[in-house]
Amino acid sequence: MTLAEDTRPASEGAMQGRHVLVTGAAGGLGQATVLGFLAAGATVHAIDTHPEKSAALTAAVHAAGQEARFTLAATDLADAGALTEALAEAQAARGGFDTLVNNAAIYPSKPFEEYSLAEHRAVQAVNVDAAIVAVQAALPHMRAAGRGRILNIASVTFYGGWAKLSPYVQSKGALVGLTRAWAREFGAYGITVNAIAPGAFPTDAEKIHPDPEGYTRFVLDHQAVKRRGAPEDIANALLFLASDAAGFITGQTLNVDGGWVMH
Numbered sequence: 677m678t679l680a681e682d683t684r685p686a687s688e689g690a691m692q693g694r695h696v697l698v699t700g701a702a703g704g705l706g707q708a709t710v711l712g713f714l715a716a717g718a719t720v721h722a723i724d725t726h727p728e729k730s731a732a733l734t735a736a737v738h739a740a741g742q743e744a745r746f747t748l749a750a751t752d753l754a755d756a757g758a759l760t761e762a763l764a765e766a767q768a769a770r771g772g773f774d775t776l777v778n779n780a781a782i783y784p785s786k787p788f789e790e791y792s793l794a795e796h797r798a799v800q801a802v803n804v805d806a807a808i809v810a811v812q813a814a815l816p817h818m819r820a821a822g823r824g825r826i827l828n829i830a831s832v833t834f835y836g837g838w839a840k841l842s843p844y845v846q847s848k849g850a851l852v853g854l855t856r857a858w859a860r861e862f863g864a865y866g867i868t869v870n871a872i873a874p875g876a877f878p879t880d881a882e883k884i885h886p887d888p889e890g891y892t893r894f895v896l897d898h899q900a901v902k903r904r905g906a907p908e909d910i911a912n913a914l915l916f917l918a919s920d921a922a923g924f925i926t927g928q929t930l931n932v933d934g935g936w937v938m939h
């Protein structure tokens with residue numbers, strides 16, 4: 677099977693009429709997610725502060741002919757006040773988000789002893805607090821509509837307890853916990869909440885590893901599927917969990933990792 681066949685997207689038009697927020701949208705996994713939701717018919721509001729990656733995302737959206745249903749804002753996700761205001765404005769313009777993809781993350785890497793508490797908190801601000809603010813912003817509309825999809829991006833590192841990434845692993849554990857708590861609380865409103873835990877994908881997040889070839893060997897040794905993950909693998913899983921077909925699935929964390937972690 678070719679990679680294109682193995683990563684074939686969900687059916688076209690499945691997200692028609694949906695208003696989707698994607699944070700960290702210009703990153704390796706975010707870009708494929710934005711393009712996947714646009715191709716499925718959704719309107720997408722993307723947030724990312726990285727100028728070059730944002731320009732590349734905009735170019736990719738134009739190349740796909742999907743710019744009519746796409747907006748991009750350089751809102752700093754670490755600034756909860758600014759994010760609250762920006763989301764209120766974005767929602768006023770489109771009548772509320774019905775689907776959230778809390779995807780942004782930062783991932784500084786060094787031994788635990790070298791992190792200050794402030795550095796730990798700075799990672800939580802982007803990786804966790806921005807998701808909380810997004811849910812606070814979107815919940816009234818979702819409740820009124822009687823439906824909604826909240827999707828949090830966790831990580832395989834939550835299961836493995838990776839070294840030198842303690843604030844990041846802490847943040848992913850928090851997202852898995854919030855996924856369960858929100859699912860329990862919002863289920864009665866027709867809102868499902870799930871997380872995706874990506875395995876190892878060759879994006880910028882991977883550049884923190886000093887030996888890329890050794891790391892690829894390590895990844896393939898651990899995966900059941902003997903190819904590297906593609907960003908479309910994440911987009912496809914998100915599209916499924918966002919779809920009407922997944923309405924009975926909530927509070928779950930789905931590993932999309934080629935069969936690395938099994939539980």
Ligand SMILES: NC(=O)c1ccc[n+]([C@@H]2O[C@H](COP(=O)([O-])OP(=O)(O)OC[C@H]3O[C@@H](n4cnc5c(N)ncnc54)[C@H](O)[C@@H]3O)[C@@H](O)[C@H]2O)c1
Nearest residue numbers: 700702703704705724725726753754781831876877879881
């Ligand atoms: N790539 C992998 O192998 C992998 C593995 C496990 C989990 N993940 C998770 O997948 C998600 C996406 O990761 P990725 O690989 O695409 O990473 P990435 O670094 O390519 O993308 C993250 C994006 O978030 C943006 N961002 C960071 N801080 C921001 C801020 N304060 N305001 C606005 N934007 C901000 C960055 O500009 C970047 O474009 C993350 O949650 C990551 O933890 C990735």
